[in-house]
Amino acid sequence: MSETQINAGPVGQITSLVGWAVGLFDRIPSFVFELAMRVSIAMVFWTSARTKVEGFLTLKPSTFFLFEYEYALPLIPHNIAAYMATYAEHFFPILIVLGFATRFGAAALLAMTLVIQIFVYPGAWSLHLLWASILIYLMARGAGVVSIDHLIKQKLS
Template identity: 50%
Template sequence: MTAADATRNPQPAGLRGLWHGLAGRLTRLVPHDALALVNRVAIAAIFFMSGRTKVEGWLTVTDSAYSLFRDEYRLPLVPVEIAANAAAWAEHLFPLLLVLGLFTRLSALALLGMTLVIQVFVYPDAWPTHLSWAGLLLYLVGRGAGTLSLDRLFRIR
């Protein structure tokens, strides 16, 4: 390392220097591609499993799902039938796209919108859970799917 390199990129001394070295190794050990894949699968599982509770067979919305939307969720402005069907489809489609890494940012934005609706209108006291979902989704919106994705294969940002 030359003197010019040292002034541009000085290494901290002592404990701080040790920490910076460890942080650099951790950054290389846990790259964006691994984080993105784990985030995609984790949040997809949450929403997909929720979607499965609303349907029979592949995508036939159950009477209990309609009752849930009518009696517990009580969303304003959206008829029960539309809300239940839209949620069931969204909770199947967007998680599938996330696992594939296809249209990742769009899918994450859609699920983030769902999360906000759930937080504001359905379960406002469940903010710690919804905040963790939002964190996973915002990472994907901001950074994308990573190299282990169809987005990368098809050069979709």
């Protein structure tokens, strides 16, 4: 079978389709993916934070119960851990979505993810690995061009 016959058959059609798809994805600007990562990981933590409060930032009694009996973190008293985690889950996602101090915010949420993985839900490693992957990318590469960090970097250059 000649190369012309292969290219004209099903293999050639699949190869052309794959080439077309790769070309399409290559044209998507990286900031689209960076922004999607920032928003998606921020929503994970923000949504969790909102389940722990009433109104603006008043912790629910159930939040203290969870930190005392279900999460039971070592070294940190449950009431202090409840406040720290809840406020962190509100603050750092805002930084990440804005792209302001993104690496710092991502590092803080990665630390929180590691605490959750090691001390609270060790069986949920596949979910935590996904979170960690996004956070490590943001720590390594930053927020990208659609961010306050990028504007600051341009002003300082």
